[in-house]
Amino acid sequence: MTETKYIFVTGGVLSSLGKGITAASIGTLLKHKGLRVSVLKLDPYINVDPGTMSPLEHGEVFVTKDGAETDLDLGHYERFLDTNLTKNNNFTTGQIYKTVIENEREGKYLGKTIQVVPHIVDEIKERIIKAGENKDILIVELGGTIGDIEGLPFVESIRQMKHEYGLNRVMNLHVTLLPYIKTAGELKTKPTQHSVQELRRIGISPQMIILRSEYPIPSDIKRKIAISCDVNEDSVIAALDAPTIYEVPLNMHAQDVLKPICRQLELEDDEPKMQKWVELVDRIKTPTHNTTIAFVGKYLDLKESYKSLTEALIHAGANIDSKVTIKWVDSEKVEDEGAQKYLENVDGILVAGGFGSRGVEGKIASIKYARENKVPFLGICLGMQLAMIEFARNVIGIEDANSVEFDTGCKNPIVYLIDQFISHDGRVEIRTHKSPLGGTLRLGEYPCNIKEDTKLFESYGEKVIYERHRHRYEANPKYKEQLESGGMIVSGESDGLIEAVEIADHPWFLGVQFHPEFTSKLQNPNPSILSFVKAACAADEE
Numbered sequence: 001m002t003e004t005k006y007i008f009v010t011g012g013v014l015s016s017l018g019k020g021i022t023a024a025s026i027g028t029l030l031k032h033k034g035l036r037v038s039v040l041k042l043d044p045y046i047n048v049d050p051g052t053m054s055p056l057e058h059g060e061v062f063v064t065k066d067g068a069e070t071d072l073d074l075g076h077y078e079r080f081l082d083t084n085l086t087k088n089n090n091f092t093t094g095q096i097y098k099t100v101i102e103n104e105r106e107g108k109y110l111g112k113t114i115q116v117v118p119h120i121v122d123e124i125k126e127r128i129i130k131a132g133e134n135k136d137i138l139i140v141e142l143g144g145t146i147g148d149i150e151g152l153p154f155v156e157s158i159r160q161m162k163h164e165y166g167l168n169r170v171m172n173l174h175v176t177l178l179p180y181i182k183t184a185g186e187l188k189t190k191p192t193q194h195s196v197q198e199l200r201r202i203g204i205s206p207q208m209i210i211l212r213s214e215y216p217i218p219s220d221i222k223r224k225i226a227i228s229c230d231v232n233e234d235s236v237i238a239a240l241d242a243p244t245i246y247e248v249p250l251n252m253h254a255q256d257v258l259k260p261i262c263r264q265l266e267l268e269d270d271e272p273k274m275q276k277w278v279e280l281v282d283r284i285k286t287p288t289h290n291t292t293i294a295f296v297g298k299y300l301d302l303k304e305s306y307k308s309l310t311e312a313l314i315h316a317g318a319n320i321d322s323k324v325t326i327k328w329v330d331s332e333k334v335e336d337e338g339a340q341k342y343l344e345n346v347d348g349i350l351v352a353g354g355f356g357s358r359g360v361e362g363k364i365a366s367i368k369y370a371r372e373n374k375v376p377f378l379g380i381c382l383g384m385q386l387a388m389i390e391f392a393r394n395v396i397g398i399e400d401a402n403s404v405e406f407d408t409g410c411k412n413p414i415v416y417l418i419d420q421f422i423s424h425d426g427r428v429e430i431r432t433h434k435s436p437l438g439g440t441l442r443l444g445e446y447p448c449n450i451k452e453d454t455k456l457f458e459s460y461g462e463k464v465i466y467e468r469h470r471h472r473y474e475a476n477p478k479y480k481e482q483l484e485s486g487g488m489i490v491s492g493e494s495d496g497l498i499e500a501v502e503i504a505d506h507p508w509f510l511g512v513q514f515h516p517e518f519t520s521k522l523q524n525p526n527p528s529i530l531s532f533v534k535a536a537c538a539a540d541e542e
């Protein structure tokens with residue numbers, strides 16, 4: 001059995017400091033040393049998972065291979081570490097309490113009074129240990145900020161693990177803000193000192209401080225932090241804003257971040273092999289080409305809700321040495337003002353996934369524009385469903401074609417609701433319009449059989465692929481023949497379900513029911529997104 005070592009990453013002063021990127025970056029460096037690394041995100045909120053939260057509330061919901069709806073940081077971890085995580089790699093206070101209360105109802109605690117300490121804390125520790133099984137290193141990121149009431153049971157679990165395993169198996173990194181006060185012309189260390197004091201008050205002394213700063217940090221400030229926060233001077237690391245998040249591991253490596261980590265956790269001090277990573281980052285920073293993709297969506301106020309997709313476009317670009325400039329197009333504006341105005345000079349059009357009827361007609365108008373003007377097109381999930389509706393309406397002539405999501409009584413439901421479905425863990429699910437929102441979607445990885453001589457086959461070069469899903473509605477196979485007779489090709493299917501469609505008479509038009517963006521990694525871009533960006537690049541060069 002491997003003796004897993006744990007690196008806990010907490011945040012101080014305020015949220016949005018990029019703790020997730022910090023954790024992922026350190027994980028990336030350790031992985032490139034040849035260690036088996038995994039990551040766990042602890043979310044102190046009460047929701048069981050972020051699946052029912054509005055994207056505006058929480059950014060994107062990331063979906064794992066095994067169908068868990070998780071925090072978007074898991075996406076960063078997968079993209080950085082080039083790995084697939086599972087439902088064991090993210091849990092919330094809601095899940096912890098749910099399990100403990102269920103255990104209590106079943107009488108598993110033998111009549112004891114159930115308390116935060118030990119019962120909640122034990123459940124947290126058990127899950128941390130499970131997530132680290134068979135790994136050399138488990139990086140654990142605690143969501144929220146030190147001082148939050150709901151974070152306390154998690155901090156207590158971390159404290160106990162340090163007590164039980166000792167400092168050569170448990171390390172604490174604290175990420176804080178080093179604000180720059182313009183009028184004084186100074187970087188201020190006080191918030192960091194206070195945050196570390198707060199952490200100590202609840203029993204944790206961090207051994208490394210990572211400072212988010214907009215300005216380079218002079219060595220006297222680092223020394224001051226080292227003394228006041230009681231850490232070694234080589235354990236005060238600067239995290240400056242980087243032109244791309246993928247540069248963060250390299251910036252940390254340049255400061256020898258692994259040295260104090262290897263020293264404390266008794267790891268070999270050999271160099272991580274970052275050659276390919278360095279090349280990809282160079283291409284992101286100084287690309288030879290540029291291509292413009294119109295991103296038609298409705299949550300444009302919060303671009304975080306499309307995080308995996310925007311990252312996947314960066315991965316594709318980096319691998320073909322092109323910058324991908326995103327032109328954000330609000331589908332409601334297209335509805336009001338027409339597609340031409342917004343889509344005229346772009347090299348590719350992307351219609352992303354979404355829920356609800358707002359902005360749908362604008363997306364359909366954008367798809368029509370891409371089809372008629374032969375602009376490379378990728379439709380994802382709702383994007384594919386709408387591509388079929390557009391084709392049915394405007395090519396086949398089924399004027400009232402629609403999805404039952406937007407018109408429950410629709411006479412020609414091109415997209416419909418199948419009432420019975422075998423879910424990822426083998427449960428038979430009944431799905432109706434009234435199904436509860438949480439956990440009733442088709443989630444996680446499913447196989448897709450690809451038809452040869454199609455764009456999809458060209459992209460993947462394989463007959464069977466596995467991609468992840470997150471949707472409730474399905475394309476209606478009843479219309480397959482009719483659509484195909486009009487020139488649409490069903491290029492991907494899974495167990496009778498339509499997974500991908502294309503248009504024969506078009507240079508590059510693909511709609512996919514799955515979310516290819518969830519499997520894209522910097523070092524392994526998703527094949528369909530890569531082909532789409534290539535097609536857009538080619539269109540640009542014409």
Ligand code: GLN
Pocket residue numbers: 352353354355356380381382383405470471472473474
């Ligand atoms: N709203 C659609 C459905 O539930 C599409 C979902 C999506 O794009 N993720 O099927």
